[in-house]
Amino acid sequence: MRDFSYLRATSPDAAREAAALPGAMLLAGGTTLIDLAKCGVAEPEALVDISHLKGLDTIEVGEHGASLGALAKMSQVAGHDGIKSQFPAVSEALWQAASAQIRNMASIGGNLMQRTRCPYFRDPANFSACNKREPGSGCSAIGGVTRGHAVLGTGGACIAMYPGDLAVALVAFDAAVHLGERQLPVDDFFLLPGSTPDKEHAIRPGEMITAISIPASAAARRSTYLKVRDRQSYEFAAASAAVGIELEADGRTIRDLRVALGGVATKPWRAWAVEEALRGKVLEEDAVRRASLLAVEGAVDHGANHYKIELAPRVVARAILKTGAIA
Amino acid sequence: MTSQTTIHLTINGHDHSLEIEPRVTLLDALRDRLDLTGTKKGCDQGQCGACTVHVDGERVLACLTLAAQVEGRAITTIEGLAQEDGTLHVVQAAFLQQDAFQCGYCTPGQIMSAVACIREGHAGSDEEIREYMAGNLCRCGAYPHIVAAVRQAALEVAS
Amino acid sequence: MTIHDLRTRHGDASDGNADQVGGRLSRVDGPAKITGAAKYAVEQQLEGLAHAVLVESTVPAGKVHAIDTAAAERAPGVLLVLTPDTIPPLKTASDWFGTPPPDVPYCPLARDIAFSGQHVAAVVAESFEQAVAAAALVKVSYDEAPAIADLSDAKAGDGIPIDMMTKEWGEAEAAFAAAPVRICAAYNTPREYQAPMEPHGLIAVWQGDRLTVWEPSQWLDGMARTYAEWFAIPFENVRLVSPYIGGGFGSKALALSHGAVAASAAKMLGRPVRLVMSRPQTFTGYGGRAATRQTVTLGADRDGKIQSIVHRGVNETSMDGMWVEPLGSVTSIMYATPNFSSKQNVVRVNSVVPGAMRAPGENPSAFGIESAIDELAYEVGIDPLEIRLRNYAEQDPHARKAWSTRQLREAFAAGAETFGWSKRSAQPRSMRDGNQLIGWGVAAGTYPVRRAYGEALVRILADGTVEVESSSIDMGQGTYTILAQTAAESLGVPADNVVVKLGDSRFARAGVTGGSRLAGIMTGAVHKAAGAALDQLVGLAISDPRSPFHALQANTLVVSAGRIASPRGDGPEVSIAELLASVGADQIEAKGDTMPANSTAEDRYKAYTTIATPLSHTDGDYSRHSWCAHFIEVRVDEDFGTVRVSRVVSALDSGRLYNPKLAESQWKGGIIMGIGQALLEEGIVDRRHGRIVNNNLADYLVPTNADIPDIEVISVGIPDLHSSVLGGKGVGELAIVGVAPAIANAVFHATGKRVRDLPITLEKLI
Numbered sequence A: 001m002r003d004f005s006y007l008r009a010t011s012p013d014a015a016r017e018a019a020a021l022p023g024a025m026l027l028a029g030g031t032t033l034i035d036l037a038k039c040g041v042a043e044p045e046a047l048v049d050i051s052h053l054k055g056l057d058t059i060e061v062g063e064h065g066a067s068l069g070a071l072a073k074m075s076q077v078a079g080h081d082g083i084k085s086q087f088p089a090v091s092e093a094l095w096q097a098a099s100a101q102i103r104n105m106a107s108i109g110g111n112l113m114q115r116t117r118c119p120y121f122r123d124p125a126n127f128s129a130c131n132k133r134e135p136g137s138g139c140s141a142i143g144g145v146t147r148g149h150a151v152l153g154t155g156g157a158c159i160a161m162y163p164g165d166l167a168v169a170l171v172a173f174d175a176a177v178h179l180g181e182r183q184l185p186v187d188d189f190f191l192l193p194g195s196t197p198d199k200e201h202a203i204r205p206g207e208m209i210t211a212i213s214i215p216a217s218a219a220a221r222r223s224t225y226l227k228v229r230d231r232q233s234y235e236f237a238a239a240s241a242a243v244g245i246e247l248e249a250d251g252r253t254i255r256d257l258r259v260a261l262g263g264v265a266t267k268p269w270r271a272w273a274v275e276e277a278l279r280g281k282v283l284e285e286d287a288v289r290r291a292s293l294l295a296v297e298g299a300v301d302h303g304a305n306h307y308k309i310e311l312a313p314r315v316v317a318r319a320i321l322k323t324g325a326i327a
Numbered sequence B: 001m002t003s004q005t006t007i008h009l010t011i012n013g014h015d016h017s018l019e020i021e022p023r024v025t026l027l028d029a030l031r032d033r034l035d036l037t038g039t040k041k042g043c044d045q046g047q048c049g050a051c052t053v054h055v056d057g058e059r060v061l062a063c064l065t066l067a068a069q070v071e072g073r074a075i076t077t078i079e080g081l082a083q084e085d086g087t088l089h090v091v092q093a094a095f096l097q098q099d100a101f102q103c104g105y106c107t108p109g110q111i112m113s114a115v116a117c118i119r120e121g122h123a124g125s126d127e128e129i130r131e132y133m134a135g136n137l138c139r140c141g142a143y144p145h146i147v148a149a150v151r152q153a154a155l156e157v158a159s
Numbered sequence C: 001m002t003i004h005d006l007r008t009r010h011g012d013a014s015d016g017n018a019d020q021v022g023g024r025l026s027r028v029d030g031p032a033k034i035t036g037a038a039k040y041a042v043e044q045q046l047e048g049l050a051h052a053v054l055v056e057s058t059v060p061a062g063k064v065h066a067i068d069t070a071a072a073e074r075a076p077g078v079l080l081v082l083t084p085d086t087i088p089p090l091k092t093a094s095d096w097f098g099t100p101p102p103d104v105p106y107c108p109l110a111r112d113i114a115f116s117g118q119h120v121a122a123v124v125a126e127s128f129e130q131a132v133a134a135a136a137l138v139k140v141s142y143d144e145a146p147a148i149a150d151l152s153d154a155k156a157g158d159g160i161p162i163d164m165m166t167k168e169w170g171e172a173e174a175a176f177a178a179a180p181v182r183i184c185a186a187y188n189t190p191r192e193y194q195a196p197m198e199p200h201g202l203i204a205v206w207q208g209d210r211l212t213v214w215e216p217s218q219w220l221d222g223m224a225r226t227y228a229e230w231f232a233i234p235f236e237n238v239r240l241v242s243p244y245i246g247g248g249f250g251s252k253a254l255a256l257s258h259g260a261v262a263a264s265a266a267k268m269l270g271r272p273v274r275l276v277m278s279r280p281q282t283f284t285g286y287g288g289r290a291a292t293r294q295t296v297t298l299g300a301d302r303d304g305k306i307q308s309i310v311h312r313g314v315n316e317t318s319m320d321g322m323w324v325e326p327l328g329s330v331t332s333i334m335y336a337t338p339n340f341s342s343k344q345n346v347v348r349v350n351s352v353v354p355g356a357m358r359a360p361g362e363n364p365s366a367f368g369i370e371s372a373i374d375e376l377a378y379e380v381g382i383d384p385l386e387i388r389l390r391n392y393a394e395q396d397p398h399a400r401k402a403w404s405t406r407q408l409r410e411a412f413a414a415g416a417e418t419f420g421w422s423k424r425s426a427q428p429r430s431m432r433d434g435n436q437l438i439g440w441g442v443a444a445g446t447y448p449v450r451r452a453y454g455e456a457l458v459r460i461l462a463d464g465t466v467e468v469e470s471s472s473i474d475m476g477q478g479t480y481t482i483l484a485q486t487a488a489e490s491l492g493v494p495a496d497n498v499v500v501k502l503g504d505s506r507f508a509r510a511g512v513t514g515g516s517r518l519a520g521i522m523t524g525a526v527h528k529a530a531g532a533a534l535d536q537l538v539g540l541a542i543s544d545p546r547s548p549f550h551a552l553q554a555n556t557l558v559v560s561a562g563r564i565a566s567p568r569g570d571g572p573e574v575s576i577a578e579l580l581a582s583v584g585a586d587q588i589e590a591k592g593d594t595m596p597a598n599s600t601a602e603d604r605y606k607a608y609t610t611i612a613t614p615l616s617h618t619d620g621d622y623s624r625h626s627w628c629a630h631f632i633e634v635r636v637d638e639d640f641g642t643v644r645v646s647r648v649v650s651a652l653d654s655g656r657l658y659n660p661k662l663a664e665s666q667w668k669g670g671i672i673m674g675i676g677q678a679l680l681e682e683g684i685v686d687r688r689h690g691r692i693v694n695n696n697l698a699d700y701l702v703p704t705n706a707d708i709p710d711i712e713v714i715s716v717g718i719p720d721l722h723s724s725v726l727g728g729k730g731v732g733e734l735a736i737v738g739v740a741p742a743i744a745n746a747v748f749h750a751t752g753k754r755v756r757d758l759p760i761t762l763e764k765l766i
């Protein structure tokens, strides 16, 4: 780690100001930033510690939805009664992420900002080519070890997978990211790599995530986050799905359906086609399995990650069936 | 640019003041500067749990925490768990009884994690204990005995 | 004349109270470990400690072209930058067989690159943070050469035949060709890593020409010898200290180049230097288990009786070293067969030289044969347990000697009974629970009894407490505890009164802690030393005129619970402390060893600092091995291909257990590492860079607590006095052997898919 200065922010405005200076970065839980600084990926000159700011860690759940302060800890949100009852998929995405210790440290603002686990990205000493780190340097992953890389939303410049869980649940339920005055739908907050994989978020210099809001919905109330991985715990997803369902009064016809995918795409991935195919249809296994295949329309593999194209629709199908209580 | 600063840490109820660079992690401050080597370094990357300590009563990883960040907070390490007279914490005693370790290197982290796991109310069943203790790797494979120790200690704490 | 009776009991695992051999005494080193008081080697706080960080090659083959150290040297706090040009040359040390080395200089920093991750430079600074930052500033350029990335590299070729590994009897090929039932399949295991939770590292300190090294070590005497030879100083001038070891699993037995770098730096600076590998560096700084390939062909009768086994194996080694992973070791002894042939090649690739990892050889070997026999069982339609019994080897088929003890039949019976094997439905895919396919698998394992020599010193102090000293070590197997029990039992004192001191090369010597040999050797040595100390104690009590027993004219006395009395209970009864006080003795000290009586000093040096003199496990009339049978249930998600182990029952024959509580822990630990091997662990190589890319604990997956179900272990051993003085056989490595095939067999039973490449990851099942 290169040496840096440390500043404890006294107010959100002071934090934004300090972080806007060249070489400065915000520090919340540090579980991404300190890790990447040790890898030599992040080389901050100054850290602006926002973890002591008061008032940014509130969790409010009301009839219109939830408002989560950016500094609320993953563990606090996961265990919050209102979140568990109104947004079960959000709670489940969180408690299945990382480890209990990391969830006690990590803020949900920082969580959205976590970076890919692409092994080439994380090892600059050994792999100099990485367009995400160094635009124009190339991509070491293509043609290399790709088992954990994305199959959706990729391009020739970068195939890195977005590893987070929470944002997958958020994108399913139309959550918004609050950047002080400005707010953006989560779906727009995350950018596709395109030809600029170094730009991952629609956040501007000097901006800070202050809160995340999630509108209430019947689909969010009946929701699940299903995470499939090699190891039972303490691992990122091989494929995951956030699903919410609202049924008609008949108890079998789908009125509203939300599906988002994790572990397979370059950003939290809303599976619009699956939702459309099933909306208005009777919830029944064959139809669900067929529609779930649409989740990976247009997917491109790079060899070792081919299995994700098989796996993701099955995870989606199971999540839908489970949420609809017919699996 | 070197930027030594003075920071004050409260560890196991004692105040310490240190002249260190801001980049020094809590883990290296404990192990290299304060001779509190009970907290272990297994990966230095947040991937093993060996460095688990409590900050304001909650379990966190010392390897991804800057020492400067926890100035003003109450830090508890494995050295501060037993009572001053040496009486073991129930979790420590349970680890010994259940033989919940072999080489002992992951053990301080396991114990700190287990104390918090019980306090959080995540020791309700074996399945829950396994999930909420999954952030502490043990290469010796003491897991079944760790589960037994946490289960035993949770019952003792409850009664 | 026997003047006392050593109350060594040879009963089953559960006998004895905690103070005796065989009792369930809790770890005596436990309190230090659970309170954080146990100081591991690199945790010593030394005045003036400087910190070293390694710089490693980023190419797999070629030459270092140039190293630019200017920026690093200017960096704050930097004391020294070492490169191949600036590190003083050392002498080449002998290998672990003690083979005299060539008289060429040894440079622990490489100019010629044989693998990615090789140490090429090092930075020493005042603080760890400064050293890390400065190391990143060292710029190395290379003249890169083509590399062979791994076994599947097209350039790898067939490799070098290792004739020593060839085992043949009968007419294996012909018998196979003639057999009515034939099975032939290839089984592969990837690079696997020991990944002990404590990373490798050391602190080196010089005082004149004396070197002290604080380093986690499975072999103090062997490592001390290497350091002494490197620096051309007498063996006695090197002190190795390793009080606790945070796991080794085979990886901490040898002094490695990073140790030479740290010791060189300490010498140059005249300061203590600490060097600890980063977790990623531990994947290339020393070798894990070599990747292996095996073909197993079985010819059998229609009733499943094996007629022939033809086995071919290959393992990878490095360009600059030789590692042979004996792949035919289990193949040649597990089942009776009239015809047999096993051969092995070794293929050079650009990797660090592979090393020992829990049950080297036996582990991958068992994956081959124990999968193959399962395939045969389905082929002939016989229960997988039954087919193993039909082919039971009544004697060692290779050595043609009687087993010293082989409780494998008992293990099968006990395991099957507890597991409920008889309720198994034979057809694959016939057991399910919702989306989960359930499978039951069985496999056997074995590990040879490796025997060597050890010494111990037993000292009875004036206050009646007892000290045991040995340069052997405890990395979690329980050496501290079982030696306390052995001394306690042999002397008749409570284990509480025994202090065991290990992990210092100044103590009585011991050979390598590996191959599950230490417990058998050291309990024997302590037993002898304690016996000699007791002889002295009782001798004094009887013969010293100042002794209260002098008048008794007895020819023997008994010591029990730390008190001395006559066997008939007449006359006085005093504590050891009182006796020593009465005769004016400060202490009693005796050494004991397991060496042949006429051994010379040279013999001893060789016995403890090399592995050249172990006793073969087939020495004399018997073939000595420990045995086990694993019964495992898996649940495979039909859609996702994820495999979870839901139940394990293992029955194991390690002979007599010195402490069942601790042996059970080791067994379970082995089984858990086997679960990791079966389902998760694999070093993944980027072929273009010849480099492991998952070199950390988030990407090289080892099991977490959530991956492990309750595990039931059953001891079926009986004392085996051909194997060790007190009747134990190996414990530590046995239990991992056979776990991976038991799981692969269970996965086949669950899914109907035979996975022959470890690990069994989800993409192989969907």
Ligand SMILES: Cc1cc2nc3c(=O)[nH]c(=O)nc-3n(C[C@H](O)[C@H](O)[C@H](O)COP(=O)(O)OP(=O)(O)OC[C@H]3O[C@@H](n4cnc5c(N)ncnc54)[C@H](O)[C@@H]3O)c2cc1C
Residues within 6 Å of the ligand: A025, A026, A027, A028, A029, A030, A031, A032, A033, A034, A035, A070, A074, A096, A097, A098, A099, A102, A105, A106, A107, A108, A109, A110, A111, A112, A113, A114, A163, A164, A165, A166, A207, A208, A209, A210, A234, A235, A236, A237, B045, B046, B047, C698
């Ligand atoms: C071993 C390991 C396993 C993990 N497993 C998972 C997993 O399974 N699933 C999962 O979802 N995550 C996982 N994570 C990632 C973890 O959840 C994130 O590291 C964490 O959520 C980041 O939050 P933080 O507060 O620590 O962020 P920090 O590290 O403090 O910050 C991360 C980045 O966000 C910026 N930032 C922080 N706060 C703000 C803000 N308010 N506004 C603008 N920018 C900000 C920082 O400048 C920095 O660039 C894992 C991490 C580790 C180390």
Ligand code: SF4
Residues within 6 Å of the ligand: A116, A118, A119, A120, A121, A129, A130, A131, A132, A133, A138, A139, A140, A141, A142, A157, A158, A159, A160, A197
């Ligand atoms: S996939 Fe993206 S992050 Fe990974 S090496 Fe390529 S450009 Fe870098």
Ligand code: FES
Residues within 6 Å of the ligand: B040, B041, B042, B043, B044, B045, B046, B047, B048, B049, B050, B051, B052, B061, B062, B063, B064
């Ligand atoms: S040392 Fe902190 S998690 Fe491993």
Ligand code: FES
Residues within 6 Å of the ligand: B100, B101, B102, B103, B104, B105, B106, B107, B137, B138, B139, B140, B141, B142, C197, C246, C247, C476
């Ligand atoms: S006891 Fe050795 S790693 Fe857990």
